[in-house]
Amino acid sequence: MRSYFDENISKTYANDPLLMRVYTSRLLGKSKDLVLHGGGNTSVKIDDTIYVKGSGWDLSTIKKEGFAPVKTDALLDMAKVEKLSDSQMVMEQKAAMIDKNAPNPSIEAILHAVIPYKYVDHTHADAVVTITNTPDAKEYLRQIYGDSVLIIEYIMPGFPLAKAVYERTKNLDFDQIEGIVLLNHGVFTFDDSAKRSYEKMISLVSKAEDFLQKNAPIEFNDKKNPTVNIDNLANEVSRLRGERVFPKEIATSAAHEFSRLENIREILHKGPLTPEHVIRTKAFAMLWQSDFKEDLENFVKEYKEYFNTYAKDEIMLDPAPRWCVIKNRGVVVFGTNEKENSILSDIISHTMVAILRTQKFASWKSLSKKDIFEMEYWELEQAKLKK
Ligand code: ZN
Numbered sequence: 001m002r003s004y005f006d007e008n009i010s011k012t013y014a015n016d017p018l019l020m021r022v023y024t025s026r027l028l029g030k031s032k033d034l035v036l037h038g039g040g041n042t043s044v045k046i047d048d049t050i051y052v053k054g055s056g057w058d059l060s061t062i063k064k065e066g067f068a069p070v071k072t073d074a075l076l077d078m079a080k081v082e083k084l085s086d087s088q089m090v091m092e093q094k095a096a097m098i099d100k101n102a103p104n105p106s107i108e109a110i111l112h113a114v115i116p117y118k119y120v121d122h123t124h125a126d127a128v129v130t131i132t133n134t135p136d137a138k139e140y141l142r143q144i145y146g147d148s149v150l151i152i153e154y155i156m157p158g159f160p161l162a163k164a165v166y167e168r169t170k171n172l173d174f175d176q177i178e179g180i181v182l183l184n185h186g187v188f189t190f191d192d193s194a195k196r197s198y199e200k201m202i203s204l205v206s207k208a209e210d211f212l213q214k215n216a217p218i219e220f221n222d223k224k225n226p227t228v229n230i231d232n233l234a235n236e237v238s239r240l241r242g243e244r245v246f247p248k249e250i251a252t253s254a255a256h257e258f259s260r261l262e263n264i265r266e267i268l269h270k271g272p273l274t275p276e277h278v279i280r281t282k283a284f285a286m287l288w289q290s291d292f293k294e295d296l297e298n299f300v301k302e303y304k305e306y307f308n309t310y311a312k313d314e315i316m317l318d319p320a321p322r323w324c325v326i327k328n329r330g331v332v333v334f335g336t337n338e339k340e341n342s343i344l345s346d347i348i349s350h351t352m353v354a355i356l357r358t359q360k361f362a363s364w365k366s367l368s369k370k371d372i373f374e375m376e377y378w379e380l381e382q383a384k385l386k387k
Contacts, residue, residue, distance in 0.1 A: 001127075001209055003202045004030060005195050017044050017194070018051055018064055021119065024198040025053070029060030034123040034205065036350060037343050039276060040186070043112040043120045044194070048072055052112050054103025055383075068105035071096045075113035079166040084159045086380055107380050110162035116174060117190035119197040124186040124274040127208035130354040132183045133271070134362035141181055144211050149204065150177050154184040154367065156374055157275060179204050184366050185274055216360035218353065220253045228329050233292045237334050240300065240320035245334040248341045250349060255331040258352040261359065264325060271366025273351040278376045279385060280340075280347055283369065286321035296321070310373035317376075323348050 004027045013020040021044035028034050028042065041053040050072045053059065057066035074096030078084060084092075093105050106112075112120045131140050141151055150172070155164050165180065178200055180188040189200035234247040249255075261267060268285045272278050283306055286299040303319040322344055323333045333348060335341035358364045367375070375381055 001031070001033065001202055001206045003027075003199050005198055010195065017046050017118070018067065020044070020194045021051065021067065022062060022064055024119070024121070024194045025059045025062050027198060028121060028123055028201065029058060029062065032346065032350070033126045034201070035059050036124070036346050037280075039274065040121075040123040041106040041108050041112070042122065043067075043109075045072055045113075045118050049098060050075065050109070050113050052105040052109040055106055056103060066103065068102045068109070069098045070105050070109060070113075071098065072113050075110045078159075079110050079114050079162055086158065086378070089159050090380070107158045108162070110159065111165055111188075114162060114166045114169065115180075115188065115190045117197070118192040119194045120188065120190045121197050121201050122186060122188045123201060123205070124276075125201075125205040125208065126273070126350055126354055127205055127212055128181060128187045129185065129274050130212060130357050131208055132181065132185070133273070133354065133364060133366040134358050135365050136362060137183055140211065140362075144207050145178070145181070145204070147176075148178045149187075150180045152180060152182045154182070154371065156371070156378075157185070158378075158380065184271070212357055216357040218357055218360070220257075220353075228326055230324075230326075230332050233288070233296065233324070234334065236293070236296055237320050240296075241318050241334075241336070243336045245320070245336055246338075246341060247332050247334055248345065250331045250333065250345055250352075252349065254349065254352050254356060256329075258356060259325050259330050260328050261356075264327065267355060267364050268325065269369075270364050271368070271372060273347070273354050273366070275367060275371070275375045276381060277347050277351070278372050279381045280322065280343060281351075282322050283372045283376055286324040288324055288326045306369060306373065310370055311377070314377045 010023060013023055021042060025042040028040060038058050040059055043050050043052040048071060049069050051067035051069050053062065054066050054068045070093060078092055093109055108122065131137060138151060152164060152168065155161050187204055189197050189204060191197035191200060230247045234245055238245045265287055268287060272281060286296060288295045299321050300319045307316045321334065323331065325331050331348065333341055333344035335344050355364045
């Protein structure tokens, strides 16, 4: 992975830290191997205000007005309290904003405030999450990074994650580390220079890519899959969804290879590439093995069981699969429009490559069903879909 930072272009922003923030945020957003569809977030601290990526903005197209200005001290005070509900967090963050017309700050705003540097960059880099979605992730991370990164075990994003990082770092000399790796989630880098923070991200991700290149080399071509008739299945899925879906095949050799994995059934239940994906993909995919009607019924049954196991007072979302693996044939997504299909295709394509790589040196293990449920049914995540 290479740096796209251009000294000449960046000179124009030298006296405007927020514009500089826009510039390197877009550099991160340029690479789908770093962030996908609204994933990741960035911030800059200017005087006593922190400008955090607004919820619903995409790093690849962000503008100045996409950043929410919040009083840094107010966020830091929030990191110090013992407990904070989602609604309290959203309310207090809003109250601490200095421009009430700005978008709501990212759910990771408190965490950005806790990191004591001007620029903070956060991505869900494929290479890093691939390695952290394995049972012995910590060992690999030590091999790759030594002691240069702080490793944080998976914890629910939002206040719990910010609190955990605050507790782990309050006595830490940040200058001793290059970044923070969040297991099953992503990576943070930071610096008082926008360029250095961005390039630390590129450097950490490149190291993870080198590890994968060595331990899990993989090559795909664009070979088309043999096509199966998915119209009848799509009709049934539309019925469950309560809205017409337009099936789209992911016609790549990676999808074909993925559908041929011997342990595919087990893998499909071992969690997403990064937590926020589950609001789009649902907790797991449908597996079409023989009779599609039976296999779909089986998906619905498993989805209801999963819901009933973890639900407290939530209302069940529709039990329609968002994607389906057709055993030994390929993979299809079920969006209700072109846009949803393209988001699903991107997320699932990146997920399949990550999973295929882990099969070469380890095995796939991401979030537990309980953690997946908390994300899928988290109101702050569901709110993103309504935007
Ligand atoms: Zn994240």
